[in-house]
Amino acid sequence: MSIPQMATSFPFLLDTILALSALHLASFEADNRLKWLDAAVRYQSQACSGLGKILPEITLQQYEPAFVSSVFIIIFATGFHSISAENTPGDPFSPVIEVRTLLNGASMLFNRFNEVGADGSLGGWLCIPDSVEALWQPNNNTSSHEISEKLFSLHKDLMASIGRLKVKIDSEQRPHQAVYKATWELLNYAIEPWPKIGAQGGPIAWPLFITDQFLSLLQEGNWLAKVLFLHWGLAMRLLCNRWYVRDWGRQLILATLDPLKDSEIPAMWADDISWIKTAAEINE
Structure with a gap:
């Protein structure tokens, strides 16, 4: 009111x-x-x-x-x-x-x-970190139980992939290493509490906290920045029951990957990209 x-x-x-x-x-x-x-x-x-x-x-x-x-x-x-x-x-x-x-x-x-x-x-x-996403909004073809199972499975797989990504980030010193680590921390912090929204607003608020330096790396085509961004796209899939989000996460992933040929994907990221492409289709 x-x-x-x-x-x-x-x-x-x-x-x-x-x-x-x-x-x-x-x-x-x-x-x-x-x-x-x-x-x-x-x-x-x-x-x-x-x-x-x-x-x-x-x-x-x-x-x-x-x-x-x-x-x-x-x-x-x-x-x-x-x-x-x-x-x-x-x-x-x-x-x-x-x-x-x-x-x-x-x-x-x-x-x-x-x-x-x-x-x-x-x-x-306004301060609602413990609020829970509305998960159960079935359409004519999908039961609420199926929606919930797929979303929880996606979250589990996404957290596992984020864990593997941290190992790769920590495995060697790169230029901009501090940017990668800080961005990973923000990503983990945004996704881990799901289905609770979390203290910083969850995946939808993640763009607020990333740095201009990370955005520059992303726009320059830096692959580690791109892989972090693609994980955020998958995190937005967890919010697909919000009417104003729906398919946006998948669209971001497709717009990033569709123009690329397989030969353009570095070998060290090939498995990650293959998994991201498959996971993006969840809940279609």
Whole structure:
């Protein structure tokens, strides 16, 4: 009740709610998908414009609705790439950079309204590290038990693969070794608590904590950075029951690997990549 009531006083928040609602409808109504996507984009544009106008001179009363609006904008950005995507995967890194930037903005607003002592009507449920993912949402072809078993199996295999990856990282000194180790720690910390969300928001918040140096290595085609990124893509598969995530993790993996020939994959990563390709198809 708190957020809709808040939205009656802050139009930019109302626009983010309407944008997210239209996107939600686009995810379920295939025949009307383009109509709802058009509405979603229009409301999202209004929301971003309205939020941008208040940020330079934001008041005490605006911090909390601005934070909520920024969170909805993150959810929208995550969902839009998945729901509006064509069959051909696009650039796997640009959506991550976009979400990372949005996460950073939301984090700054959250910290700021805590510092200034804003009203905090939502504070009681913002810290939810022990909350559990909604695992049981079967479709017409899959039972809830099958979904749960596959997700828990994926998590177990993913943690085992992350363990093997750490051994490889520690086995020799490389340039940027500190970056690899720090990124691995963040990845492990994001995935290990599943199905609990965890203290730092789980896999969906991982882009907030990675460094610019890691992103540069990723964009340069560094293979160890790429393998870490692909493990995060698999971690996003654990969130496939969220309507705004769904197939996004698999899309990221395909967009990274599909353009590559087998001969382009270094021998030391061949087994890892083979397993990642297989695991990405889980829950299809």
